[in-house]
Amino acid sequence: MRLGLDELLYLPDEQKSRYRAYEQGFDTPFWKDLKELAEGEIENATLRGANAESWESNRIALGARIVWQYIATLEDAVENEFRQYIDQSLMERQQADQEAYE
DSSP states (O other), X not given: OOOOHHHHTTSOHHHHHHHHHHHHHHTSHHHHHHHHHHHHHHHHHHHHHHTOSSHHHHHHHHHHHHHHHHHHHHHHHHHHXXXXXXXXXXXXXXXXXXXXXX
């Protein structure tokens, strides 16, 4: 997750603070280790589900896979959220410029 400085200019101040907090969290060794673990556990949970001896075991493995997948993709999800804020801000600025021009 990395937004450029030029992109950060379009975030409202409260969103900039949130972004910086996420960015600091994602830069920690703990997060990097957790993400690496999650990426490996996705495959393990998939195999446990495929080889489960009962429906209950299959559902538990599927639930574990969903959680590990969520952790592994959280950085991308957060980046997408902030890009949506930027896109919205850009659209509002363009609209305001267009209205001022008319």
